[in-house]
Amino acid sequence: MKRDYNGDEKNYDNARTDKQITQQGIGQLSQSVRRNAWVLTVVIIFETTRGYARSIGRSIFGDRLGLILFCAALAFYALYWRVGIFINDTYTVANGFVAVSEGQLHLERPVYGPGLDTPGTFVIDGVTYARNYGQIVLALPFLWIIQIVDVVADLRVALAGGWSLLLLGLSLMIGNIIDQEAIGQNSRSLASFIGSVVTLGIFGIVLYGSTPIDPVWHHLLALQIQVMVAAALVGVVIYRLLNRIHGRKIGLAAGSIVVFTTPIGFWASIPKRHVLVALGFIVSTYCLLRSREALFDEPSNQQWCFGLRSQSITLSEMTLWRALAYLPVGILAWINALEGLLLFIALLTVDVPTAGWRIRSLVTTGFACVVSLIPMFVTNTIISGNPFEPPSAFVLDGGGGVAKQSGRGGSTANGAGSGTGTSQTMDSFLGVIHKISVYMQDGVAAVTTELDKVFYTFIRTGYVSEPHIEDAMRLSFLESMPLAIVLIAIPLGLWRSDIYERTRVVFNTRRLSPAATVDAFAIVYALSVIFVYLPRFPMKAELTVRYLLVLFPITVYGIARISSVRRIVLEQWRICLGVYLVTVLVGGQVFFLYLFMTDAVVDEFMQAYAHLGLGIALIMSGWVITNARGYRTDTYGAISLGMAAAAGTVFILISRLWYFSFTGPFALPLV
Amino acid sequence: MNLPRIVVIGTIMLILGVIIASGPIVGLTLLTEAEDFEPRGGTMNVTVVSAPEKATLEAAKYSVEGYHLRAAPIEMHIHDVVGQPTVSYDIIIHELNHTRSAVTFFDSSLIGDYHLKFSSTTLDSDRINQDEYTGILKVVILNDEDIRTLFVTDIRIEVME
Numbered sequence: 117m118k119r120d121y122n123g124d125e126k127n128y129d130n131a132r133t134d135k136q137i138t139q140q141g142i143g144q145l146s147q148s149v150r151r152n153a154w155v156l157t158v159v160i161i162f163e164t165t166r167g168y169a170r171s172i173g174r175s176i177f178g179d180r181l182g183l184i185l186f187c188a189a190l191a192f193y194a195l196y197w198r199v200g201i202f203i204n205d206t207y208t209v210a211n212g213f214v215a216v217s218e219g220q221l222h223l224e225r226p227v228y229g230p231g232l233d234t235p236g237t238f239v240i241d242g243v244t245y246a247r248n249y250g251q252i253v254l255a256l257p258f259l260w261i262i263q264i265v266d267v268v269a270d271l272r273v274a275l276a277g278g279w280s281l282l283l284l285g286l287s288l289m290i291g292n293i294i295d296q297e298a299i300g301q302n303s304r305s306l307a308s309f310i311g312s313v314v315t316l317g318i319f320g321i322v323l324y325g326s327t328p329i330d331p332v333w334h335h336l337l338a339l340q341i342q343v344m345v346a347a348a349l350v351g352v353v354i355y356r357l358l359n360r361i362h363g364r365k366i367g368l369a370a371g372s373i374v375v376f377t378t379p380i381g382f383w384a385s386i387p388k389r390h391v392l393v394a395l396g397f398i399v400s401t402y403c404l405l406r407s408r409e410a411l412f413d414e415p416s417n418q419q420w421c422f423g424l425r426s427q428s429i430t431l432s433e434m435t436l437w438r439a440l441a442y443l444p445v446g447i448l449a450w451i452n453a454l455e456g457l458l459l460f461i462a463l464l465t466v467d468v469p470t471a472g473w474r475i476r477s478l479v480t481t482g483f484a485c486v487v488s489l490i491p492m493f494v495t496n497t498i499i500s501g502n503p504f505e506p507p508s509a510f511v512l513d514g515g516g517g518v519a520k521q522s523g524r525g526g527s528t529a530n531g532a533g534s535g536t537g538t539s540q541t542m543d544s545f546l547g548v549i550h551k552i553s554v555y556m557q558d559g560v561a562a563v564t565t566e567l568d569k570v571f572y573t574f575i576r577t578g579y580v581s582e583p584h585i586e587d588a589m590r591l592s593f594l595e596s597m598p599l600a601i602v603l604i605a606i607p608l609g610l611w612r613s614d615i616y617e618r619t620r621v622v623f624n625t626r627r628l629s630p631a632a633t634v635d636a637f638a639i640v641y642a643l644s645v646i647f648v649y650l651p652r653f654p655m656k657a658e659l660t661v662r663y664l665l666v667l668f669p670i671t672v673y674g675i676a677r678i679s680s681v682r683r684i685v686l687e688q689w690r691i692c693l694g695v696y697l698v699t700v701l702v703g704g705q706v707f708f709l710y711l712f713m714t715d716a717v718v719d720e721f722m723q724a725y726a727h728l729g730l731g732i733a734l735i736m737s738g739w740v741i742t743n744a745r746g747y748r749t750d751t752y753g754a755i756s757l758g759m760a761a762a763a764g765t766v767f768i769l770i771s772r773l774w775y776f777s778f779t780g781p782f783a784l785p786l787v
Numbered sequence: 788m789n790l791p792r793i794v795v796i797g798t799i800m801l802i803l804g805v806i807i808a809s810g811p812i813v814g815l816t817l818l819t820e821a822e823d824f825e826p827r828g829g830t831m832n833v834t835v836v837s838a839p840e841k842a843t844l845e846a847a848k849y850s851v852e853g854y855h856l857r858a859a860p861i862e863m864h865i866h867d868v869v870g871q872p873t874v875s876y877d878i879i880i881h882e883l884n885h886t887r888s889a890v891t892f893f894d895s896s897l898i899g900d901y902h903l904k905f906s907s908t909t910l911d912s913d914r915i916n917q918d919e920y921t922g923i924l925k926v927v928i929l930n931d932e933d934i935r936t937l938f939v940t941d942i943r944i945e946v947m948e
Contacts, residue, residue, distance in 0.1 A: 270809035273817055275804040284798060309793035327821035420939040578850045588851040715857060716848070717907050720904055723849035 124778035142677035150749045162584075176349075178356040180289060181368055185355055187286045189348035189375040193384040194279045196772035198338065199333055199778020201228065202386045203657050205247075208236035209387055212246020213335045217259055220596060221498055227332060240500060248389055251342070251449025256766070258345075271329045271337075276322035279784050280315040287311030322784050329783075337783070339387035345386035346395045351375035353398045354669055357405060358676050361631045362470075369692075372677040375763030378668040379596050379660035382771065390665035393455045396444035397641060397666050400459060401634055401673075404467060407437035408630035411471065422708050425667045435477040439484035441467065446488025450495065457552055458648060460485070462641035471626050504544035552648075559647025566651075573661060576730065578723065580654045588719040589659065594733055595726040596660040596767075597668055599760040601733040601740065602675045608744035609678070635677065638670050656739035678755070679745050695758025696765075703759075704766040708774070718775045725767050736760045801887040822871070826892050827930045829870020833937065836900075838924060841943040842878055844915060853909040854946070856880075856887055860902035861926060861938075868895045872939075873929040876905050880922040880944055883914055890929075920944040 177183040200477045201207060207229030214227045221242045223232050247251065265274045291307025355371030383391050408431040440461060449456025472479065493503035562569055572578070577592040594600050628636065649663045672727055675681055685692065707728065713722055732744070739753040808815040842858035858878060878890040889906035903926065925944040928935045 267812045268812070269806045270818065273809035274806050277802045280802055281799065284795070305791040308795045311796045316801070319805075323817050326818050328818050330821075477795055579852045581852070586852075588847075588849075614906065714848070717855060717906070717909070719851050719909075720848050720855075723851050727849055 134647045145196045149721060158240045177352055177459060178359065179360075180369075181291065181364060182352045182355055184286065184289050185368065185375065186291070186348045186352050187282050187289070188382075189277065189351050190371075191282050191286060191342060192376060193344045193347065193562070194282075194784055196769065196787070197344070197385045197783040198772070198777070198779040198781065199329070199337065199340075199783050200778075201336075202776070202779045203388065204234060205236040206339075206387050207234040208246050209248050209252060209337050210339060211237075212249065213252045213255060213259070213339060215246065216249070216252050217256065218334065221325050221495070228336065242698050245499055248451050249388055250447055250452075250491065251339075251387070251392055252449075253450075253491070254392075255338050255342040258341045259335060262334050262338055262341075266331065266334070271334075272326050273323060274330075276319055276326070276784055279322070280319040283318060283337060284311045284315040284625040287314070294495055294663055301522070302660060308685070318786070321786055326785055335732065336387070340385045340783075346374060346383045347380050348389045350380055350391065350395050350398055350669055353395070353402050354672060357398070357402045357634070358673065360405060360409070362676060362682060363635075365686055365689070366676055369689070370672050373599070373761055373764075374669050374672050377597070377599065377761045378672065378770075379662070379764075379768075380668055381765075382660055383662060383665060388662065389451050389455065390662050392446060392451055394666040394669055396448040396455070397459060398432060398669055400441045400463065401637060403437050403441035403443075404463075404637055405630050405634050407434045407471070408628075408633045410434035410437055412630060424695065432477070434471075435474070435480050438467065439481045442481055442485040443488045444487055446490070446492060449489060449506075450492040453492065453548070454552075456489075456492070457548065458644045459641065461552070462644055463641045466633065466637040470633050472770070483712045488603065502544050504548060506548075555651075558651040559649075562648065562651040564787060569653060573650060573664075577654075577726070582654060585654055589722050590654070591660050591722060591726050591729070593661050593664060593667065594730045596764075597671065598729040598736065598763050599675065599757070600668075600679065601736045601760070602681060602757075603671060604737065605678050605740045605744060606682065608740065631677070634673075638673060641671050642667055681757070683712075684750050684753045684757060688750055691751060691754035692758045692761075695755050696762045699759050700765050700769075701760030702764065704769060707766060708770050711770070721770070723776050725763075725770075729763050732756070732760050732763050745782045822894060824892075825871050827871075827873045828931045829868065829872040829893075830935075831865060831869065831874075831893060831928060831929055832867040833874075833905075833928075834864045834866065835926065836864055836940040837936060838862075838926075838940060839942070841945055842922065842924070843945050843947050844907075844910065844920070845947045846912075847909070853912055854915050855909055856885075856944070858905040858908045858924070858942075860904045863903055865893070865898050866931045868893055868898060868931075873927075874903060874931055876903050876928050876945075877907065877925040877927065878922050878942065879925065880920050882917070882920050883910065884930045885910060897922050915946055918946050920946070 174711070177186055178248075201210075207226070211223050211226055211232065211234070212221075214225075215221065215223050215336060223237065223246055226232050226234075228315070232244045237244050238247070244374050262271065265271060286310055287307045291304040291311070294303035294307075351371040353376045354374050355367040359367030373739040375384075380391060382396060413433075442460075445456050445460045445463065448459055467481075468478075480647065489542075492506070496505055497503050558720045568781045571590060572580075577595065579588040580586065580590060645664060645666060653661075653663075655663065707725075711724065714720075736756040736759075739749055739756050742749045743753060796837070805815075807813065809817050838861045839859040842856060844856055846855040847853050847855055856878065858876075861876060871892060871894050874891050874893060876891070877885045877886060885908075886906045887906070889904065891903060920943075922942045922944045924938075924940050925936060926938040928937055
């Protein structure tokens with residue numbers, strides 16, 4: 117039977133059916149009809165599935181470039197994916213995941229680590245609980261896929277095959293794009309041959325000498341894959357966001373920088389909450405942009421910002437996107453209530469005043485936000501008996517926090533206190549509001565009075581000697597991402613422009629453009645995060661100021677909003693890319709060789725890289741300043757941009773491939 | 788169907804075939820069976836060829852505080868390994884009340900010449916107040932039943948700024 121499902125084959129089958137009617141009679145007709153019915157059914161299922169897959173793919177990745185970026189990021193992260201525990205509170209999340217996969221929230225047995233008393237666990241009435249339940253529950257689909265694959269195949273072989281096929285798909289898609297863009301001829305054929313050879317080669321190398329994966333690691337693998345997917349999606353959503361504002365090339369450059377050169381790549385495959393928080397924020401930002409674009413497109417809304425009027429319209433596209441922007445609030449709150457609250461505050465601050473007081477839109481948005489919080493309310497109620505009593509929400513550096521307090525007192529958890537259930541709930545709610553306001557006040561005070569803290573968090577960390585911390589295994593924000601120095605172009609640009617006039621126009625016209633709304637949202641959210649975390653620095657195992665991880669994609673967004681950077685990326689992209697590749701492939705190896713020859717240990721490596729990063733940032737700042745003074749030094753800018761981006765990739769590769777090998781063996785060993 | 792498409796489909800089919808074949812339906816063994824990890828569960832016959840005469844306490848670089856204790860690898864020849872013995876490369880500095888043990892796990896795949904590496908450690912700056920210390924370099928084989936000293940010698944610890 118023909119199994120090729122194009123139209124020609126169907127016609128061929130139909131033609132043959134006609135012939136059979138005349139020659140072999142009615143009996144054979146029914147047989148043929150049955151056969152054709154089979155073919156038709158298969159074709160319908162295939163086409164329907166393909167249609168759904170395309171539709172889902174388009175809604176996640178946007179277009180083929182988004183998919184390429186996603187696959188490339190996953191392939192990159194798999195290169196240095198190590199199966200093991202990087203930070204000891206991952207024991208808690210992993211054991212919590214085991215418990216949830218077995219149908220309970222409390223911990224009963226330590227599958228990972230020395231016992232149940234690992235950092236981040238908390239005890240209520242003698243029962244031990246984990247943390248980050250949102251992260252845990254959302255990792256379940258990844259665990260189910262792993263368990264299904266493990267039934268039909270060896271997991272290591274399947275992972276190696278999956279990675280190889282990912283590379284093949286990537287090479288084919290890139291070949292197609294190059295063909296379509298007419299950059300190269302016969303790229304598609306070349307990509308097919310080269311991709312196939314590389315794919316088979318890598319598949320063979322990974323399998324050679326590998327050992328099967330112990331099923332005990334399945335839960336940890338699922339958590340790691342979840343974070344890798346989230347990290348790749350951060351890049352995809354940044355791409356989609358900037359694609360809408362500044363076009364595909366800028367979007368692709370920004371997305372690539374996020375996934376390959378910022379600490380987002382470093383934390384991919386480490387099951388901490390920070391990457392998920394970054395994804396939640398960036399998804400919210402994208403939805404906010406779409407809502408404002410829809411608002412701009414509505415013809416009856418020439419005067420909408422700060423306007424006090426409601427409109428009798430059906431659930432508009434604007435309202436839908438606006439409601440979607442609030443969904444990550446609940447998901448982040450389920451992972452860590454503080455993170456959800458920070459996102460909510462930023463949304464309230466920017467979205468409500470700039471969307472206009474449309475009652476229906478506001479109600480729908482509020483409803484969406486409450487619905488998104490239901491999983492957290494349910495989890496809190498099961499654990500503490502109070503939906504507003506998040507177990508470990510306000511613990512910024514591990515430990516029990518609120519949960520332990522409630523556990524100790526017992527009143528909240530048991531409902532045996534003096535007040536009624538409603539009053540306790542209200543007390544808890546007000547307590548949360550009070551706590552966040554105290555955090556914010558502390559943050560504002562720290563930013564204005566503790567300038568040394570601001571300096572070592574953002575500029576130069578070096579060796580930290582505090583009562584509970586004594587190490588140099590940490591980088592400042594700028595050391596982690598030398599490219600961030602470009603942000604100084606924003607105040608320099610504002611200083612040169614007429615900021616008063618711009619502000620006056622905004623207030624006179626009572627409107628913010630969609631991109632300006634996103635700018636405001638990013639700034640408010642970034643400040644909220646800084647205010648909350650800065651007073652608590654330095655913390656243990658920060659490495660790349662991981663609590664501020666969400667600021668890295670925000671920084672990339674900010675850099676992409678600078679017109680001179682966009683000019684360089686659009687006009688000098690060949691120089692940027694060339695310098696980036698040479699710096700990674702040659703400079704990275706030279707740097708590694710130097711570290712190897714000097715027998716540098718891990719903290720020396722971190723600080724050597726810090727010096728290197730600051731040096732490159734200094735070079736980059738030269739371009740920013742000359743450009744701000746009106747000199748056209750685009751080639752210099754392109755070279756320094758490529759170097760600064762490459763420094764981030766070099767750090768990720770050397771640290772994860774070599775210096776943090778204690779984590780465990782590679783999931784996909786190439787050596 | 789053109790050649791590139793045949794190559795791609797062939798590659799995909801091959802990989803999917805191998806993945807399925809590795810499962811319980813076919814049961815094709817493609818991977819090396821991992822030995823159960825049982826450290827200190829064996830012994831070995833080994834000769835120390837050469838050992839370093841000095842170790843160093845080097846001031847950490849790049850603004851990092853402290854001194855790193857470093858030593859060159861010990862050259863050994865492994866004649867025979869039974870089970871999974873554990874070998875410890877120790878440097879003991881009595882004057883600083885400091886002992887560093889770098890542990891290596893062995894199995895039968897490591898027979899022949901071998902460089903036993905020392906893993907550096909960091910000492911606080913305020914503890915180092917001499918130009919030189921005397922230490923003991925020791926190589927011991929650990930198993931569940933006993934600790935066998937394979938090699939022991941005095942070693943000079945040189946402080947380098």
